[in-house]
Amino acid sequence: MARSSPVPAWVPADLPARPGVYQFEDALGTPIYVGKSVNLKRRVRGYFYGGGPSDERMAMMVRLARGVTILRTGTDLEALLEEAERIERHRPAFNRALKNRSRGWYIEIDWGDPFPRLRIVKSRRKPRAQYFGPFRGRRVPSEAARLAEKVFRLRSCSGTIRPDTSVSPCLQHGIDLCTAPCVGLVGVDSYRKQLRAAVRVLADREAAAEAILRCQAQRDAALAAGSIQSATGLEQRLMWLYELEDYRTVLERPQVERSWLIVLPGAESGTGVLLPMARGRVLPRQRVRWDAEGWQECVDRVCYEVRIEEPRAESVFAPAELTPSLIVTAWLARRAPEEGHAFDLDRLDSTAIVEALCQAAPNREAEAA
Numbered sequence: 001m002a003r004s005s006p007v008p009a010w011v012p013a014d015l016p017a018r019p020g021v022y023q024f025e026d027a028l029g030t031p032i033y034v035g036k037s038v039n040l041k042r043r044v045r046g047y048f049y050g051g052g053p054s055d056e057r058m059a060m061m062v063r064l065a066r067g068v069t070i071l072r073t074g075t076d077l078e079a080l081l082e083e084a085e086r087i088e089r090h091r092p093a094f095n096r097a098l099k100n101r102s103r104g105w106y107i108e109i110d111w112g113d114p115f116p117r118l119r120i121v122k123s124r125r126k127p128r129a130q131y132f133g134p135f136r137g138r139r140v141p142s143e144a145a146r147l148a149e150k151v152f153r154l155r156s157c158s159g160t161i162r163p164d165t166s167v168s169p170c171l172q173h174g175i176d177l178c179t180a181p182c183v184g185l186v187g188v189d190s191y192r193k194q195l196r197a198a199v200r201v202l203a204d205r206e207a208a209a210e211a212i213l214r215c216q217a218q219r220d221a222a223l224a225a226g227s228i229q230s231a232t233g234l235e236q237r238l239m240w241l242y243e244l245e246d247y248r249t250v251l252e253r254p255q256v257e258r259s260w261l262i263v264l265p266g267a268e269s270g271t272g273v274l275l276p277m278a279r280g281r282v283l284p285r286q287r288v289r290w291d292a293e294g295w296q297e298c299v300d301r302v303c304y305e306v307r308i309e310e311p312r313a314e315s316v317f318a319p320a321e322l323t324p325s326l327i328v329t330a331w332l333a334r335r336a337p338e339e340g341h342a343f344d345l346d347r348l349d350s351t352a353i354v355e356a357l358c359q360a361a362p363n364r365e366a367e368a369a
Helices: 040-046 056-064 076-090 139-152 188-203 205-224 228-245 248-252 292-313 319-334 350-368
Strands: 020-025 031-037 067-072 105-110 119-121 129-135 260-265 271-278 286-289 341-344
Touching: 020 040, 020 076, 031 040, 031 056, 031 076, 040 067, 076 260, 076 271, 076 319, 105 139, 105 188, 119 139, 129 139, 129 188, 129 319, 139 188, 139 228, 188 205, 188 228, 205 228, 260 292, 260 319, 271 292, 271 319, 286 292, 292 350, 341 350
Parallel strands: none
Antiparallel strands: 020 031, 020 067, 105 119, 105 129, 260 271, 260 341, 271 286
């Protein structure tokens, strides 16, 4: 006698063993859980074998589920983005998958403050502020900001400064780690010049190298003049600059600051996905066929949309836009050539992009044959 399958009849028998997104729904058709997998067939059917999920939350989800829909994708990146969008749109009751993934941290410089400081924040909300990030955790931006404060003698205190010359400066000034704007020992223009120097070092590798060389020269001059105390202080600042460079690859994050056009393989043979990114903001994807004659129009249109979006993208991220940005940023940092093409729109125009895509077209046409 044939053994009955534990998989319910409402689960499609022809689930593909390909990447994609799956969505469990209750008896009313309401999405209750969204997930993604590189193998939809194995993942969805796996919920019903071995007595079901050991986690009580997921076991409850399986008991309530009465339907499942899927969307095939050509790549894991597209599946991740589709999963994030569906969770944001439907807010399924049993999803916690994006709880940590959606968190991001920034270094914020609020130029609306006369004496700005390097703050660590969880969102970009101030139109007049400058941001570095997003970062996946708080540790790296916090340590980088603290090092920059020490090197450039910036204030680390919280609150708004109203200079009061009737009081004495704090300990930070006494140990030469702050120029004491709180007591009027440095004015707005001079303090903001210090901060701009710190921002340049955080943002640019060459500026950091110049700062290191300048600090070395000042230290050597102090030693030559017999000023041991001054040379010791400069040596300490030099060490902090070296420590700051340890975070260079994370701080620069050129993939966020630039605009990109990412071209991914589609779910079906002979298709592709255009994924534009404007200054870190992920724009809607477009699914197209690998048609050499149609590439120019498609790429021209997408590049135009990116340029239109860039001014807004450079100001403030909405909370729902952070997760896609983190997902694509991580992909850009680790991508393999076979996973898709990434074109830097600050360096290439649409014509150069189309030429590169047409060179790859024979391979795509072979796949579609």
